Amino acid sequence: xxxxxxxxxxxxxxxxxxxxxxxxxxxxxxxxxxxxxxxxxxxxxxxxxxxxxxxxxxxxxxxxxxxxxxxxxxxxxxxxxxxxxxxxxxxxxxxxxxxxxxxxxxxxxxxxxxxxxxxxxxxxxxxxxxxxxxxxxxxxxxxxxxxxxxxxxxxxxxxxxxxxxxxxxxxxxxxxxxxxxxxxxxxxxxxxxxxxxxxxxxxxxxxxxxxxxxxxxxxxxxxxxxxxxxxxxxxxxxxxxxxxxxxxxxxxxxxxxxxxxxxxxxxxxxxxxxxxxxxxxxxxxxx
Amino acid sequence: xxxxxxxxxxxxxxxxxxxxxxxxxxxxxxxxxxxxxxxxxxxxxxxxxxxxxxxxxxxxxxxxxxxxxxxxxxxxxxxxxxxxxxxxxxxxxxxxxxxxxxxxxxxxxxxxxxxxxxxxxxxxxxxxxxxxxxxxxxxxxxxxxxxxxxxxxxxxxxxxxxxxxxxxxxxxxxxxxxxxxxxxxxxxxxxxxxxxxxxxxxxxxxxxxxxxxxxxxxxxxxxxxxxxxxxxxxxxxxxxxxxxxxxxxxxxxxxxxxxxxxxxxxxxxxxxxxxxxxxxxxxxx
Amino acid sequence: xxxxxxxxxxxxxxxxxxxxxxxxxxxxxxxxxxxxxxxxxxxxxxxxxxxxxxxxxxxxxxxxxxxxxxxxxxxxxxxxxxxxxxxxxxxxxxxxxxxxxxxxxxxxxxxxxxxxxxxxxxxxxxxxxxxxxxxxxxxxxxxxxxxxxxxxxxxxxxxxxxxxxxxxxxxxxxxxxxxxxxxxxxxxxxxxxxxxxxxxxxxxxxxxxxxxxxxxxxxxxxxxxxxxxxxxxxxxxxxxxxxxxxxxxxxxxxxxxxxxxxxxxxxx
Numbered sequence: 001x002x003x004x005x006x007x008x009x010x011x012x013x014x015x016x017x018x019x020x021x022x023x024x025x026x027x028x029x030x031x032x033x034x035x036x037x038x039x040x041x042x043x044x045x046x047x048x049x050x051x052x053x054x055x056x057x058x059x060x061x062x063x064x065x066x067x068x069x070x071x072x073x074x075x076x077x078x079x080x081x082x083x084x085x086x087x088x089x090x091x092x093x094x095x096x097x098x099x100x101x102x103x104x105x106x107x108x109x110x111x112x113x114x115x116x117x118x119x120x121x122x123x124x125x126x127x128x129x130x131x132x133x134x135x136x137x138x139x140x141x142x143x144x145x146x147x148x149x150x151x152x153x154x155x156x157x158x159x160x161x162x163x164x165x166x167x168x169x170x171x172x173x174x175x176x177x178x179x180x181x182x183x184x185x186x187x188x189x190x191x192x193x194x195x196x197x198x199x200x201x202x203x204x205x206x207x208x209x210x211x212x213x214x215x216x217x218x219x220x221x222x223x224x225x226x227x228x229x230x231x232x233x234x235x236x237x238x239x240x241x242x243x244x245x246x247x248x249x250x251x252x253x254x255x256x257x258x259x260x261x262x263x264x265x266x267x268x269x270x271x272x273x274x275x276x277x278x279x280x281x282x283x284x285x286x287x
Numbered sequence: 288x289x290x291x292x293x294x295x296x297x298x299x300x301x302x303x304x305x306x307x308x309x310x311x312x313x314x315x316x317x318x319x320x321x322x323x324x325x326x327x328x329x330x331x332x333x334x335x336x337x338x339x340x341x342x343x344x345x346x347x348x349x350x351x352x353x354x355x356x357x358x359x360x361x362x363x364x365x366x367x368x369x370x371x372x373x374x375x376x377x378x379x380x381x382x383x384x385x386x387x388x389x390x391x392x393x394x395x396x397x398x399x400x401x402x403x404x405x406x407x408x409x410x411x412x413x414x415x416x417x418x419x420x421x422x423x424x425x426x427x428x429x430x431x432x433x434x435x436x437x438x439x440x441x442x443x444x445x446x447x448x449x450x451x452x453x454x455x456x457x458x459x460x461x462x463x464x465x466x467x468x469x470x471x472x473x474x475x476x477x478x479x480x481x482x483x484x485x486x487x488x489x490x491x492x493x494x495x496x497x498x499x500x501x502x503x504x505x506x507x508x509x510x511x512x513x514x515x516x517x518x519x520x521x522x523x524x525x526x527x528x529x530x531x532x533x534x535x536x537x538x539x540x541x542x543x544x545x546x547x548x549x550x551x552x553x554x555x556x557x558x559x560x561x562x563x564x565x566x567x568x569x570x571x572x
Numbered sequence: 573x574x575x576x577x578x579x580x581x582x583x584x585x586x587x588x589x590x591x592x593x594x595x596x597x598x599x600x601x602x603x604x605x606x607x608x609x610x611x612x613x614x615x616x617x618x619x620x621x622x623x624x625x626x627x628x629x630x631x632x633x634x635x636x637x638x639x640x641x642x643x644x645x646x647x648x649x650x651x652x653x654x655x656x657x658x659x660x661x662x663x664x665x666x667x668x669x670x671x672x673x674x675x676x677x678x679x680x681x682x683x684x685x686x687x688x689x690x691x692x693x694x695x696x697x698x699x700x701x702x703x704x705x706x707x708x709x710x711x712x713x714x715x716x717x718x719x720x721x722x723x724x725x726x727x728x729x730x731x732x733x734x735x736x737x738x739x740x741x742x743x744x745x746x747x748x749x750x751x752x753x754x755x756x757x758x759x760x761x762x763x764x765x766x767x768x769x770x771x772x773x774x775x776x777x778x779x780x781x782x783x784x785x786x787x788x789x790x791x792x793x794x795x796x797x798x799x800x801x802x803x804x805x806x807x808x809x810x811x812x813x814x815x816x817x818x819x820x821x822x823x824x825x826x827x828x829x830x831x832x833x834x835x836x837x838x839x840x
Contacts, residue, residue, distance in 0.1 A: 045463040046434060058797060082799055090797040093461075097787050098794035102706050102738045109809040111798035122809040144741040147330065158798060174461045177330045177490050178532045204463045207535070243465030248493070248536040248557050255561045261568065270535060274542045281548055281567060344752050367758065375756040382746075383753040385778035395775065399758030430782065444757060 002033035008066030041212035045243035089159025095151035149180025166198035249273035289317040295350035310336040312508040325495035328505030342373035374450030380441035496555040589631035594711035641697035656682035727803025
């Protein structure tokens with residue numbers, strides 16, 4: 001079985017303040033399998049159900065129908081709660097709301113203290129996690145004096161210290177400036193490539209999704225697409241109709257493709273685009 | 288006449304403390320009425336501090352600010368009326384909503400201006416239409432709305448004050464692509480309808496490129512330049528050196544030029560890139 | 573900027589006083605208070621003055637901080653002095669007029685009480701000057717941990733204190749932002765009657781309230797994701813261990829303490 005296995009997942013929020021209670025079904029039968037070491041981006045507009053999906057992976061939300069399991073552990077089983085959360089770390093959008101302590105290293109140690117790890121082992125893992133995300137020099141700082149990107153890296157270190165097999169990031173860059181965004185993206189990619197951590201990245205930024213191995217598009221609580229980034233972004237019209245964007249380079253390639261020029265519509269990186277446009281222009285001159 | 292003018296504007300945070308930091312350093316600037324200005328600069332470049340001077344929230348340590356020809360801080364009693372000429376929408380403005388209904392919240396600014404109820408009502412109806420808030424939503428509590436709707440109500444609250452200058456700090460941050468386009472679209476529409484000055488602060492060069500006619504660049508507390516959008520993007524290399532990300536499409540065409548493709552245009556929107564490609568391709572056929 | 577203000581009164585430093593174990597510091601502070609109260613005349617109190625002054629010097633906290641810690645209770649000191657001055661009627665009168673009677677004993681008691689209060693305040697404020705709030709919280713939690721046996725939620729209380737400390741700067745910054753935003757919408761907080769000004773705070777307090785709830789909700793979720801499940805089975809990264817310096821610190825106070833007892837007994 002896959003590392004993360006989701007089958008027929010349904011989930012709804014019930015608003016009990018209304019009379020009669022209003023049930024709002026957010027996930028309507030999602031099937032998704034994620035293998036160890038994958039880097040999966042999840043796209044979808046606000047309210048499409050992608051954050052709800054993320055919270056199902058580490059047993060914050062429990063499935064109403066269907067099943068979710070992590071490393072063979074079913075989330076519905078309460079005994080699996082801590083083992084699952086230890087394996088799947090979560091990073092949220094607002095860095096301010098996930099830092100618990102008043103000193104960086106104390107915060108990184110938080111999860112390990114909760115798990116009852118030996119003090120010397122906590123020390124070792126905290127130092128290692130902080131070095132991995134490049135925040136070791138800031139270990140004695142107060143979190144509120146760090147920049148957004150730095151805070152988010154501290155938050156990543158906080159889950160990294162648990163030595164999880166997977167990290168789910170729910171729009172980790174939404175509140176950051178371009179510099180912070182690239183810091184966080186670099187960290188995420190490094191964790192995936194060098195440490196083999198499985199990454200599930202929920203994002204609104206197409207350029208970030210384009211860096212993943214695989215892109216899953218969610219709309220109205222259903223999985224619409226699940227493919228490599230090239231194949232997903234080349235569906236420019238479909239993406240637009242879902243309220244999503246495509247990278248600018250894909251847009252121009254798609255435009256020229258539709259005009260009848262001989263250019264691939266599956267261009268998602270700057271390098272590919274420069275190359276393709278260059279060849280197109282050269283070819284035309286050559287004729 | 289310039290609607291906003293600054294003379295040697297300097298502002299220092301925490302003077303006489305160990306945290307002393309010059310946030311705005313000797314800025315001289317003249318913004319003409321009716322422009323749609325993009326304000327860019329990395330975090331800490333002083334752009335937020337600068338805009339807070341435009342409506343008198345901060346008092347310059349030295350130098351002066353003129354709004355519509357009137358000098359701020361000359362007479363403290365006159366500050367409030369001048370402040371009403373410049374509407375300021377902060378980042379994540381939905382966090383400042385507080386009234387029981389959206390209607391009342393939008394009315395907060397106009398009420399502070401001392402307008403009568405009929406006028407307030409007229410303005411609320413007008414801005415609600417402009418930002419796409421239906422009359423059913425106006426009677427709801429702002430806390431029941433979705434993120435995008437809240438943001439639009441908050442922006443409407445400032446628009447209802449009918450300022451001559453509307454300043455928006457990162458109005459689209461945290462929204463999904465569709466929400467982004469909606470917010471920026473309505474701001475552009477507002478600008479075209481009202482013909483007044485809009486200053487758009489954003490980290491997204493793509494958005495700035497698409498929507499503004501002029502760009503103001505702040506770098507390390509200093510004014511780097513204030514010029515037409517085309518001319519600013521012509522200096523793409525300098526902007527990148529400052530740590531500002533120019534649009535992806537601009538980078539692509541700059542590289543093409545470096546590879547020996549001959550064209551003089553500065554490309555910063557995909558629409559223009561498409562037109563340029565078609566022109567280049569047809570010329571070479 | 574508002575976020576640069578220091579929380580509590582902590583002065584970071586590396587002096588021997590700073591380096592003492594926070595738990596011990598709390599215990600020593602209690603012992604110090606006891607010492608001040610068993611000193612039953614001005615001579616014994618001189619030992620207390622000596623202790624306060626020398627410790628202050630060792631801690632390298634600016635001496636003007638002494639004055640700063642006394643300032644808030646200055647009125648209380650004056651009232652104490654006057655009460656003792658006028659209402660202690662034993663001893664030889666210096667001055668008598670109608671019902672007012674000032675005696676030598678009265679003056680002595682007044683001075684004694686004032687010095688005792690000043691020592692008390694200055695000495696105990698050294699604890700907060702030299703210990704970071706987080707260490708203090710931690711120490712309180714550990715000192716009180718025996719109370720867990722009688723179902724006092726010590727861990728939960730300490731956790732609440734830590735989170736409060738963590739969020740004070742965030743909320744201050746937010747207050748600042750919301751105030752600016754409402755001012756930009758024409759909110760007038762500087763003029764008008766007291767009632768009007770209090771009413772003008774509503775547009776700031778409500779958003780602040782709403783945002784505190786948002787913080788709390790999201791923080792709770794993040795804590796749950798990081799396996800927080802109460803104090804049970806928790807370990808701590810920082811092990812507080814008594815060091816040699818703690819022994820010296822204890823000896824140091826013991827000397828003064830012994831001094832007070834000796835004076836009490838022999839210098840009558």
